[in-house]
Amino acid sequence: MTTNRPTGPTTPTPASALAPAPVAVVGLGPMGVVLAETYLRAGHPLTVWNRTAARADDLVARGARRAGSVSDAVAAAEVVVVCTKDYESLYEAFGDIEVPEVPGRARPLVVNLNSGTPEEARTAASWAADREFGYLDGAIMVPPPMVGSPGAVFLYSGPREHFDSARPVLEPLGDPRYLGPDTGLAVLYNTALLEMMYANMNGWLHAAALVGSAGVPAADFAELALGWFAPAVLAPEGLRAGAGDLDRAEYPGELGTLRMNLNALDHIVRTSREVGVPDDQPRLMREIAERAVAAGYGDLNYLAVFETFRTAAGSGAAR
Numbered sequence: 273m274t275t276n277r278p279t280g281p282t283t284p285t286p287a288s289a290l291a292p293a294p295v296a297v298v299g300l301g302p303m304g305v306v307l308a309e310t311y312l313r314a315g316h317p318l319t320v321w322n323r324t325a326a327r328a329d330d331l332v333a334r335g336a337r338r339a340g341s342v343s344d345a346v347a348a349a350e351v352v353v354v355c356t357k358d359y360e361s362l363y364e365a366f367g368d369i370e371v372p373e374v375p376g377r378a379r380p381l382v383v384n385l386n387s388g389t390p391e392e393a394r395t396a397a398s399w400a401a402d403r404e405f406g407y408l409d410g411a412i413m414v415p416p417p418m419v420g421s422p423g424a425v426f427l428y429s430g431p432r433e434h435f436d437s438a439r440p441v442l443e444p445l446g447d448p449r450y451l452g453p454d455t456g457l458a459v460l461y462n463t464a465l466l467e468m469m470y471a472n473m474n475g476w477l478h479a480a481a482l483v484g485s486a487g488v489p490a491a492d493f494a495e496l497a498l499g500w501f502a503p504a505v506l507a508p509e510g511l512r513a514g515a516g517d518l519d520r521a522e523y524p525g526e527l528g529t530l531r532m533n534l535n536a537l538d539h540i541v542r543t544s545r546e547v548g549v550p551d552d553q554p555r556l557m558r559e560i561a562e563r564a565v566a567a568g569y570g571d572l573n574y575l576a577v578f579e580t581f582r583t584a585a586g587s588g589a590a591r
């Protein structure tokens with residue numbers, strides 16, 4: 273797909289739907305290996321590079337080409353998928369890379385799937401621009417076994433034209449979702465979703481420890497906690513219905529107030545202490561509710577805590 277193009281273009285090559293584009297995967301940890309395997313299965317000419325070269329052996333045995341250096345990998349590909357530990361490791365891997373202009377071939381597009389912060393992603397976009405690479409930032413929202421399945425959501429942000437041109441290379445990995453031109457958006461969404469995951473997970477783990485203090489096995493508690501309570505009381509539909517209230521900053525307290533919830537949080541702290549389970553997690557939640565009450569939201573419903581979380585840029589006024 274690199275033939276018949278004008279010489280010396282400086283923008284990334286549009287990935288053609290006619291033939292699978294040559295792809296490089298840089299970084300072959302547990303996730304990078306699965307990305308590379310997915311490209312092999314999808315028929316993309318694949319070049320791989322990893323700091324520890326031996327991690328590429330199996331892929332090479334199955335048809336991938338081993339690059340001797342990152343610049344070798346970049347020179348061989350139209351789209352370079354980077355999947356190392358973080359942004360710092362991206363810079364270390366690429367080093368002082370110099371990719372020669374290849375007549376008839378555009379500068380490659382770097383699709384960076386590392387984890388980090390929004391500002392790190394924006395800095396990486398500038399780093400790529402300095403080297404005349406196209407740059408798209410991304411975040412993988414699923415564990416390795418789900419990669420390549422229709423439910424595997426990958427988030428992307430950066431110039432829309434890069435997302436559109438790379439789409440045929442992004443689609444084999446799962447369900448690509450474009451979030452917007454701000455390069456930091458993919459990792460911002462990623463960290464927000466991960467925060468939800470850890471908060472939920474820790475809620476379950478601490479609750480299981482509380483009940484476990486009375487000798488109840490987690491598997492027994494799961495029947496009620498995960499079989500009924502989570503779907504009935506913490507139902508995503510309910511949270512989704514309340515999302516509009518967050519945007520409107522409307523938190524009517526007729527059915528229950530934040531002050532009442534503060535009382536419940538105090539009971540969780542005192543119960544934790546009573547049964548010998550660490551109380552730091554419920555103490556933090558109680559402190560958050562106390563702060564909201566002190567800010568004047570006590571007679572509104574619990575969602576008014578959002579007013580103490582949101583940044584000045586997105587602030588509402590609910591008191």
Ligand SMILES: NC(=O)c1ccc[n+]([C@@H]2O[C@H](COP(=O)([O-])OP(=O)(O)OC[C@H]3O[C@@H](n4cnc5c(N)ncnc54)[C@H](OP(=O)(O)O)[C@@H]3O)[C@@H](O)[C@H]2O)c1
Nearest residue numbers: 299300301302303304323324356357361364386387412415
């Ligand atoms: N695994 C998951 O479930 C999952 C899910 C979603 C997103 N992710 C993201 O995917 C990325 C890769 O994750 P992973 O699970 O494959 O393992 P990882 O431990 O986060 O990353 C391992 C990879 O990074 C490379 N690396 C680390 N430091 C380096 C450096 N200074 N220079 C060059 N390469 C360096 C390693 O090379 P060596 O082999 O030489 O050590 C290896 O290829 C991470 O950003 C992670 O957050 C992972």
